[in-house]
Amino acid sequence: AQTVTQSQPEMSVQEAETVTLSCTYDTSESDYYLFWYKQPPSRQMILVIRQEAYKQQNATENRFSVNFQKAAKSFSLKISDSQLGDAAMYFCAYRSRSGGSNYKLTFGKGTLLTVNP
Amino acid sequence: GAVVSQHPSRVICKSGTSVKIECRSLDFQATTMFWYRQFPKQSLMLMATSNEGSKATYEQGVEKDKFLINHASLTLSTLTVTSAHPEDSSFYICSAMSGNSGNTIYFGEGSWLTVV
Numbered sequence: 139a140q141t142v143t144q145s146q147p148e149m150s151v152q153e154a155e156t157v158t159l160s161c162t163y164d165t166s167e168s169d170y171y172l173f174w175y176k177q178p179p180s181r182q183m184i185l186v187i188r189q190e191a192y193k194q195q196n197a198t199e200n201r202f203s204v205n206f207q208k209a210a211k212s213f214s215l216k217i218s219d220s221q222l223g224d225a226a227m228y229f230c231a232y233r234s235r236s237g238g239s240n241y242k243l244t245f246g247k248g249t250l251l252t253v254n255p
Numbered sequence: 256g257a258v259v260s261q262h263p264s265r266v267i268c269k270s271g272t273s274v275k276i277e278c279r280s281l282d283f284q285a286t287t288m289f290w291y292r293q294f295p296k297q298s299l300m301l302m303a304t305s306n307e308g309s310k311a312t313y314e315q316g317v318e319k320d321k322f323l324i325n326h327a328s329l330t331l332s333t334l335t336v337t338s339a340h341p342e343d344s345s346f347y348i349c350s351a352m353s354g355n356s357g358n359t360i361y362f363g364e365g366s367w368l369t370v371v
């Protein structure tokens with residue numbers, strides 16, 4: 139079974155600064171997806187960024203980028219120019235590319251990000 | 256983007272009664288939907304995978320008879336909490352996978368259940 143580990147329960151960053159959230163995972167599969175989701179106080183799950191394991195290039199979405207190290211099974215999220223609206227719980231998630239119930243997402247325990255003005 | 260709607264967003268029910276939560280994919284067909292439970296300050300815990308036209312697949316430790324899941328159409332899955340108890344109070348979230356692509360999963364807004 140796959141596992142996802144987020145070792146930082148809480149992080150804080152100053153507005154306009156950069157912060158990196160860590161995530162490691164364990165799997166025996168070679169092809170899969172990795173995700174970062176944001177959950178603000180509203181509790182709505184918002185997809186921040188997605189990485190396909192077969193792609194070597196790190197995914198980027200505006201101020202959000204990842205450092206995907208497949209051999210090390212590491213998938214960190216970097217938030218640049220942090221904004222107050224970035225404050226939220228961030229979840230790292232894994233999903234297999236194979237079908238059926240393997241489409242389910244396996245989540246880490248989350249990192250609560252605080253942005254200080 | 257695709258939209259998944261959950262209803263109700265908040266519900267209060269008495270102990271011993273049953274309550275139904277709906278999850279609808281509004282602009283796409285979802286062959287597979289997932290139901291999660293989230294306790295305060297914790298991660299999402301997968302309860303079951305709901306497949307259209309077939310029985311749901313429950314995760315280990317989740318009571319099938321207590322959490323009834325029905326996925327009768329390609330746009331609707333329901334979660335019924337039967338004989339609710341205060342310990343069932345939680346935040347429940349559904350997600351839906353679009354068609355057969357399997358590439359994108361969309362989340363509903365979640366439903367707060369309080370059992371009194």
